[in-house]
Amino acid sequence: MLRxxxxxxxxxTLYRLNSNVVATSSVAYWRNWKVIVLSTVGLAHEMGDxxxxxxxxxxxxxxxxxxxxxxxxxxxxxxxxxxxSKFRNQASFHLGDPDVYAxxxxxxxxxxxxxxxxxxxxxARAEVGFQLSIDLVLDGLDLQDDSMVIDVLGGLGxxxxxx
Amino acid sequence: MSKRxxxxxxxxxxxxxxxxxxxxxxTRKNGRVAPPKIAATSSEPRVVFTRxxxxxxxxxxxxxxxxxxxxxxxxxxxFVRCFAGLDRFxxxxxxxx
Numbered sequence: 001m002l003r004x005x006x007x008x009x010x011x012x013t014l015y016r017l018n019s020n021v022v023a024t025s026s027v028a029y030w031r032n033w034k035v036i037v038l039s040t041v042g043l044a045h046e047m048g049d050x051x052x053x054x055x056x057x058x059x060x061x062x063x064x065x066x067x068x069x070x071x072x073x074x075x076x077x078x079x080x081x082x083x084x085s086k087f088r089n090q091a092s093f094h095l096g097d098p099d100v101y102a103x104x105x106x107x108x109x110x111x112x113x114x115x116x117x118x119x120x121x122x123x124a125r126a127e128v129g130f131q132l133s134i135d136l137v138l139d140g141l142d143l144q145d146d147s148m149v150i151d152v153l154g155g156l157g158x159x160x161x162x163x
Numbered sequence: 164m165s166k167r168x169x170x171x172x173x174x175x176x177x178x179x180x181x182x183x184x185x186x187x188x189x190t191r192k193n194g195r196v197a198p199p200k201i202a203a204t205s206s207e208p209r210v211v212f213t214r215x216x217x218x219x220x221x222x223x224x225x226x227x228x229x230x231x232x233x234x235x236x237x238x239x240x241x242f243v244r245c246f247a248g249l250d251r252f253x254x255x256x257x258x259x260x
Binding site for chain 1: 218223224241247255
């Protein structure tokens with residue numbers, strides 16, 4: 001039986017908790033959602049890499065077509081995606097190189113920027129989201145185009161149940 | 164007639180009235196009163212805190228590059244990079260806490 005990496009159930013749990021426990025209008029919801037998306041996109045690159053190694057093994061060719069073909073399609077899509085590795089290295093699992101932030105700042109220019117937002121700041125447990133950081137990284141990488149993320153997430157075909 | 168309203172004073176008052184009228188005409192354009200001149204606002208970069216009725220607070224930088232220049236670009240970006248990490252920590256607390 002094909003086993004998914006442990007990180008996929010973890011992401012699914014995070015996704016489910018965020019959807020069920022956190023109000024969608026809150027700062028925390030969008031902050032968490034952003035991290036889920038970044039992690040999922042980075043994981044897609046890692047999966048492309050893992051599938052590339054698997055595809056080189058004889059056992060892969062002996063798999064049933066119904067199992068092999070979707071994996072082959074995912075490998076081709078994620079392994080060769082033009083920006084996934086950039087995303088993985090600079091935004092998903094790393095904070096991004098200082099040079100990327102500097103480029104982001106140059107591109108962003110001198111306009112007004114939201115640095116952070118916080119919910120209900122009278123509460124000691126107020127949730128905070130730091131918007132500027134991710135904006136500068138995505139600007140610095142020329143990755144502000146949502147269609148790329150939608151393309152990658154669409155390719156995941158849904159996250160399996162962790163249970 | 165008092166000395167105050169004597170011919171020379173009347174001429175003086177008349178010339179003042181004309182000057183005043185000329186000044187008021189300058190402030191008009193096409194029959195509309197020209198907008199008041201507004202003193203140039205400070206170009207000093209600012210950190211702006213705003214809070215809405217629901218208690219949500221937003222911290223904005225009037226100019227990110229302006230603040231970066233003031234603090235030093237490397238220092239500013241070092242702070243911003245740390246906040247990127249803090250953002251992830253806060254999100255992941257949800258699944259570990």
